[in-house]
Amino acid sequence: MTFPVGLDRVIEPAGVLPQAAWRLDARPEISADEVRISVERLNLDAASFRQLATKHGGDGAAVRAEVLEIIGTRGKMHNPVTGSGGMLIGVVDEVGPESPLPVKAGDRVATLVSLTLTPLAISDALAGWDGLSEQVPAAGHAILFGRSVVAVLPADLAPELALAVFDVCGAPALTDRIVRSYPAPATVAVLGGAGKSGSLALTAARLAGARTVGVVVSDAEREALRGAGLADHVAVADARDPVAVSSAVAAALGAPATVTVVCVDVPGCEHGAILATASGGTVIFFSMATSFPAAALGAEGLAADVTMLVGNGYVPGHAEFALDVVRRTPAVRALFESRIAAH
Amino acid sequence: MTFPVGLDRVIEPAGVLPQAAWRLDARPEISADEVRISVERLNLDAASFRQLATKHGGDGAAVRAEVLEIIGTRGKMHNPVTGSGGMLIGVVDEVGPESPLPVKAGDRVATLVSLTLTPLAISDALAGWDGLSEQVPAAGHAILFGRSVVAVLPADLAPELALAVFDVCGAPALTDRIVRSYPAPATVAVLGGAGKSGSLALTAARLAGARTVGVVVSDAEREALRGAGLADHVAVADARDPVAVSSAVAAALGAPATVTVVCVDVPGCEHGAILATASGGTVIFFSMATSFPAAALGAEGLAADVTMLVGNGYVPGHAEFALDVVRRTPAVRALFESRIAAH
Numbered sequence: 001m002t003f004p005v006g007l008d009r010v011i012e013p014a015g016v017l018p019q020a021a022w023r024l025d026a027r028p029e030i031s032a033d034e035v036r037i038s039v040e041r042l043n044l045d046a047a048s049f050r051q052l053a054t055k056h057g058g059d060g061a062a063v064r065a066e067v068l069e070i071i072g073t074r075g076k077m078h079n080p081v082t083g084s085g086g087m088l089i090g091v092v093d094e095v096g097p098e099s100p101l102p103v104k105a106g107d108r109v110a111t112l113v114s115l116t117l118t119p120l121a122i123s124d125a126l127a128g129w130d131g132l133s134e135q136v137p138a139a140g141h142a143i144l145f146g147r148s149v150v151a152v153l154p155a156d157l158a159p160e161l162a163l164a165v166f167d168v169c170g171a172p173a174l175t176d177r178i179v180r181s182y183p184a185p186a187t188v189a190v191l192g193g194a195g196k197s198g199s200l201a202l203t204a205a206r207l208a209g210a211r212t213v214g215v216v217v218s219d220a221e222r223e224a225l226r227g228a229g230l231a232d233h234v235a236v237a238d239a240r241d242p243v244a245v246s247s248a249v250a251a252a253l254g255a256p257a258t259v260t261v262v263c264v265d266v267p268g269c270e271h272g273a274i275l276a277t278a279s280g281g282t283v284i285f286f287s288m289a290t291s292f293p294a295a296a297l298g299a300e301g302l303a304a305d306v307t308m309l310v311g312n313g314y315v316p317g318h319a320e321f322a323l324d325v326v327r328r329t330p331a332v333r334a335l336f337e338s339r340i341a342a343h
Numbered sequence: 344m345t346f347p348v349g350l351d352r353v354i355e356p357a358g359v360l361p362q363a364a365w366r367l368d369a370r371p372e373i374s375a376d377e378v379r380i381s382v383e384r385l386n387l388d389a390a391s392f393r394q395l396a397t398k399h400g401g402d403g404a405a406v407r408a409e410v411l412e413i414i415g416t417r418g419k420m421h422n423p424v425t426g427s428g429g430m431l432i433g434v435v436d437e438v439g440p441e442s443p444l445p446v447k448a449g450d451r452v453a454t455l456v457s458l459t460l461t462p463l464a465i466s467d468a469l470a471g472w473d474g475l476s477e478q479v480p481a482a483g484h485a486i487l488f489g490r491s492v493v494a495v496l497p498a499d500l501a502p503e504l505a506l507a508v509f510d511v512c513g514a515p516a517l518t519d520r521i522v523r524s525y526p527a528p529a530t531v532a533v534l535g536g537a538g539k540s541g542s543l544a545l546t547a548a549r550l551a552g553a554r555t556v557g558v559v560v561s562d563a564e565r566e567a568l569r570g571a572g573l574a575d576h577v578a579v580a581d582a583r584d585p586v587a588v589s590s591a592v593a594a595a596l597g598a599p600a601t602v603t604v605v606c607v608d609v610p611g612c613e614h615g616a617i618l619a620t621a622s623g624g625t626v627i628f629f630s631m632a633t634s635f636p637a638a639a640l641g642a643e644g645l646a647a648d649v650t651m652l653v654g655n656g657y658v659p660g661h662a663e664f665a666l667d668v669v670r671r672t673p674a675v676r677a678l679f680e681s682r683i684a685a686h
Binding site for chain 1: 348350358359360361362363425426427428455456457459460490491492513583584585586611614618628631633634635636637638639640641642643644645646647648649650651652653654655656657658659
C-alpha cells in the first residue's frame with residue numbers, strides 16, 4: 001500500500017505525517033502526484049486567530065509578525081499553541097501528471113485540508129493584511145498532496161463567501177448525518193449557534209427535520225439569530241457554565257437534546273454539552289478548543305451514556321452540501337455576508 | 344432540574360463541575376445525597392503514573408511526594424499535566440439518606456468515576472506505597488455524589504483484579520457496542536492490544552464476532568499476546584508511526600479495519616489509527632493522551648471518512664460486562680493477574 005500523504009515533505013521529526021510535523025519543506029517544485037497553488041488569501045482558524053489576537057492585545061502588526069514567523073519557521077501556518085490552522089484560496093499553478101485531484105491549471109480553488117499540513121511559503125510579507133481579521137490577503141505558494149481535498153470556487157457565489165462556508169463545511173454535513181441516524185423528530189442544541197459553523201449546523205439540523213435551539217453568549221447574538229429565524233428557539237447562556245447551558249437547553253426543548261453540537265471556540269464547553277444531551281444522544285465537538293480528557297472524564301464522571309464525536313472536518317460531498325445549505329437558506333447567506341462585510 | 348453532581352464541593356473556580364475544578368473541598372461531612380468511603384487503595388491512571396515516573400526518573404519517594412502534594416493542594420488526585428486521575432477501592436463508611444447509589448455502610452466497593460472529580464483526603468502520608476506502581480495502598484476518605492457510579496466488589500474475584508478490570512471497563516463495553524453496530528463480520532484492530540484495556544477490547548471484539556488484530560510495540564508483547572491467544576493476528580509496530588501501523592493492520596486483516604481501538608497511552612497515535620481504518624469505519628480513542636486537534640485535523644487532512652469517538656468511560660452495565668468477559672476468558676484473567684503479580 002502507498003499513502004500519497006506528503007511524507008517526503010516532512011523535515012522534522014522524521015516519519016510522521018505532515019500535520020504532526022514540526023516543520024515541512026515548502027519547496028515550490030512538485031512531485032508527480034502533487035499540485036502547486038498560487039496563494040491569494042488565507043483564512044485563519046477562529047481559535048488560532050483568537051489566541052494570537054489575545055496574546056498581542058489586538059496589536060495587528062504584532063499578530064502579522066507572528067503569523068509570518070510561524071510560516072517561516074514551520075513551512076506551514078500551524079499555530080503551536082492551539083494546534084490549529086485554517087485554509088486558503090488561490091489559483092492552480094501546476095498539476096503533477098499523477099495527481100488524482102479534479103483540478104487543472106488556472107482553476108480558482110479553495111483547499112479543504114487544514115493549513116496545519118499544507119506546505120506554505122509567503123512572498124509578500126503579508127503586506128496587505130492589517131492583522132485584525134481572520135481573512136489574510138497573501139501572496140506565495142502552497143502544495144497539495146495526492147490524497148487531499150480541494151474545491152473549485154463556484155461561479156454564483158463570491159469567493160470570500162465560498163471560502164467562509166468551506167472553512168466550516170464539515171459541520172453541516174456531519175450534523176445532517178447524525179440527526180438522520182436518530183428516529184424523527186430529533187432535537188438539536190447548537191452551542192455557538194450564531195457563528196459560522198453554528199448557523200450552518202442549526203440550518204442543516206432543521207433541514208433534516210429536527211427541532212432546534214441555538215445557544216448564544218449575548219443578547220446581541222440572540223437578537224441576530226432570532227432575526228435570522230434559523231432556530232426554533234434561541235437561548236442565552238455561557239457555554240462554559242454546565243448548569244446554565246443544560247438548564248437553558250432543557251427549558252427550550254422540554255428535555256435534554258438528542259444531539260448537541262459544540263461550535264464555541266473557547267475551552268471548557270465539554271461538560272455543559274454532555275449535561276445538555278439526553279441519555280443515548282450524541283455530542284459532536286467541532287471546536288478545536290475541545291479537551292479530550294475533559295470530555296472523556298466528564299461523561300464518565302457524570303455517568304452520562306452519550307456518544308461523543310470528534311468533529312471530522314471531512315465528510316464526502318461536504319463542500320457541495322454546505323454550499324447547497326447556503327443557497328437554500330437566504331438568512332444563512334446574509335449572516336455569512338454580514339460577517340464578511342464586518343471585517 | 345437539579346444536577347446532583349457535587350457543585351457545592353467546588354472551591355475554585357466557582358461554578359464549574361468538580362472535574363473541571365482546580366480545587367475541591369474534601370471535608371468528611373456528607374450532605375444528604377452523598378456517600379463517604381473509607382479509602383483502602385488508589386489505582387492511578389496509566390498515563391498519569393507514567394508521566395510522574397518519567398518526570399522523577401523512577402524515584403519512588405519523589406513520585407509519592409508529588410502525589411501527596413497534588414491531593415493536598417487540589418482535594419483530589421488530578422494530575423495537572425495529563426489531566427487524568429484513576430479510581431479507588433474502599434469500604435462504605437456513611438450513606439446520606441437521599442443517596443440513590445445502591446450501596447450500604449460496610450460494603451466493599453470500587454468507584455467507577457474518575458479520581459479527577461472525587462473529593463479525596465489522605466491520612467497516612469501513603470506510607471505503605473513505594474511510588475513504583477500504579478496501585479497505591481492508602482488510608483483516608485473520599486466522597487461520592489448522588490450522580491456517580493460505584494460497584495460492589497464481586498465475591499469470586501480478588502479485589503486487586505476487580506479494580507484493575509473496573510479501571511478500564513468502559514473499553515470492552517463500548518467496543519462491543521460499536522462492533523455490533525456494523526454488519527458481521529467486522530474486523531477490529533486494537534493498538535496496544537497487550538495492555539489492560541487493549542486485551543479486554545480485543546476479547547470483547549472477538550466475542551462480538553469480529554476478526555481481530557492486536558498491534559503491540561515489542562516482540563515480548565507479541566509473544567505474550569500470541570501465547571494468550573486473544574487475537575486472530577498479532578503485529579509489532581510503533582503506534583506513533585502512521586505508515587507502519589496502517590501497513591501492519593492492512594497486512595494482517597487483508598484491508599483496513601472496520602473498527603480501530605486506541606489503547607496506547609502515549610501521544611501521537613491519532614494518525615496511525617485513522618490511516619488503519621476503512622472508509623466508513625470507526626476509531627475509538629481510549630487513550631487519555633489523545634489530542635483532539637490532531638485527531639480532527641488528521642482525519643480532515645487525510646480525507647478520511649471515519650467516525651471518531653471520544654472513549655466514554657461510562658456505558659450502562661459496563662462493570663458487569665467487563666467482569667463477565669474476564670470470567671469467560673481465562674487467558675484475559677491470567678494476563679491481568681500476571682500484571683498485578685508483577686507489581
